[in-house]
Amino acid sequence: xxxxxxxxxxxxxxxxxxxxxxxxxxxxxxxxxxxxxxxxxxxxxxxxxxxxxxxxxxxxxxxxxxxxxxxxxxxxxxxxxxxxxxxxxxxxxxxxxxxxxxxxxxxxxxxxxxxxxxxxxxxxxxxxxxxxxxxxxxxxxxxxxxxxxxxxxxxxxxxxxxxxxxxxxxxxxxxxxxxxxxxxxxxxxxxxxxxxxxxxxxxxxxxxxxxxxxxxxxxxxxxxxxxxxxxxxxxxxxxxxxxxxxxxxxxxxxxxxxxxxxxxxxxxx
Numbered sequence: 001x002x003x004x005x006x007x008x009x010x011x012x013x014x015x016x017x018x019x020x021x022x023x024x025x026x027x028x029x030x031x032x033x034x035x036x037x038x039x040x041x042x043x044x045x046x047x048x049x050x051x052x053x054x055x056x057x058x059x060x061x062x063x064x065x066x067x068x069x070x071x072x073x074x075x076x077x078x079x080x081x082x083x084x085x086x087x088x089x090x091x092x093x094x095x096x097x098x099x100x101x102x103x104x105x106x107x108x109x110x111x112x113x114x115x116x117x118x119x120x121x122x123x124x125x126x127x128x129x130x131x132x133x134x135x136x137x138x139x140x141x142x143x144x145x146x147x148x149x150x151x152x153x154x155x156x157x158x159x160x161x162x163x164x165x166x167x168x169x170x171x172x173x174x175x176x177x178x179x180x181x182x183x184x185x186x187x188x189x190x191x192x193x194x195x196x197x198x199x200x201x202x203x204x205x206x207x208x209x210x211x212x213x214x215x216x217x218x219x220x221x222x223x224x225x226x227x228x229x230x231x232x233x234x235x236x237x238x239x240x241x242x243x244x245x246x247x248x249x250x251x252x253x254x255x256x257x258x259x260x261x262x263x264x265x266x267x268x269x
Contacts, residue, residue, distance in 0.1 A: 003154055004217040007120065007185070016104055016117050017202065018097050018227050023057035024189060024200050025226065026092045032196055043193050050191055052127050055113050058146070060084055061096055062104035062115060069101055086230075098230025109184065110143040121184040122202065123147060129192040132199055135214040137207050147184045148205035152216045188218070198222065 011017045031050040035041050059066045069080040107116035114123045125144060127135045137148035167214050190199040203218025 002217075004219065008202070008219050010118065011202070014103060014117060014211060015099050017095055017221055017224075019061040019104070020058065020100055020187060020202070021200070021221055021224070021226055022092075022095060022097055022229070023061050024054055024198065024221075026057045026088070026096075027053035028191055028196075028198050029092075031191070035193070046191065046193050047126055050189070051124065054124065054189065058115060059106065060088075062099060062106075063101050064104065064106040064115070067207075073188060088113065093229075093231050095226060095229040096231050097227065107182065109147075109180070112141070112143045114184070119182060121180075121182045122187050123184060125186045125188045125205075127188060127189040129197065129199060131189050132190060132201055132206070132218075134211065135188060135205075136211075137205055137214060138209050142238050144186075144205075145207065146216075147186060148207040150180065150184065150204070152204065152206070154216075187221075 008267055009016070029049055030053055031046055033047050034049065059065050063069045063084070067080070067084050069077065069084065088096075104115050104117045107114045107121050109121065109123060112123050113123045116122075123144070125135065125140070140148075185202060186205045188199075188201050188203075191197070200221045201215075201218040202221055204216040206214055206216045208214045
């Protein structure tokens with residue numbers, strides 16, 4: 001079995017990639033809803049907002065950091081869920097995968113947001129729409145370059161794996177390139193601001209000095225339809241499959257305070 005098959009099958013079976021899909025779709029939807037050229041937004045705003053929301057949604061779906069659900073009491077769980085669902089539309093709550101606590105943990109690398117599962121980490125990398133295949137890793141941050149410079153396990157690594165052929169003293173560069181603490185992959189994403197078409201892939205980057213293919217391999221994550229989520233609104237019971245036969249509870253609306261004052265004044269006259 002190839003590395004790509006091994007990694008993707010494991011992440012799919014655990015539900016990790018479904019969580020990544022949900023997080024990106026949620027981030028894209030909210031970014032496009034808020035995007036307005038009339039308000040002064042531009043492609044840079046859209047890209048920064050998408051990245052920020054993507055990072056936030058990943059922490060939510062994996063219940064990491066601020067969104068950890070570890071309280072022992074019922075009140076703690078309620079507070080954690082309120083925080084988890086805060087500012088999310090109902091559709092995002094309904095479709096959010098319900099994954100086990102601790103399945104994915106936050107594992108940043110030199111300040112770059114990262115998440116880890118089963119001894120593998122992934123970082124985020126945004127790029128222009130349609131350029132994922134040519135993503136210029138040599139022009140990215142030192143952290144992203146170090147990820148792209150990792151040895152490819154297929155075929156068997158050689159002495160010259162990881163060399164940047166455009167840098168002088170390639171052997172010295174290789175010697176200075178310390179092994180990362182975990183095998184680290186990348187989730188690359190893009191969005192067409194005109195059509196709203198998204199791109200999302202998971203793969204092993206390749207340091208493409210002088211241009212060329214930016215990946216040893218990658219998997220298109222948007223080729224698979226979303227799987228039904230596990231959270232429900234108001235309670236944990238399944239959403240009804242058909243029309244409800246229970247009569248609606250009577251609802252009494254409070255009258256505005258100004259209207260009540262006017263009525264009292266009329267009665268006193």
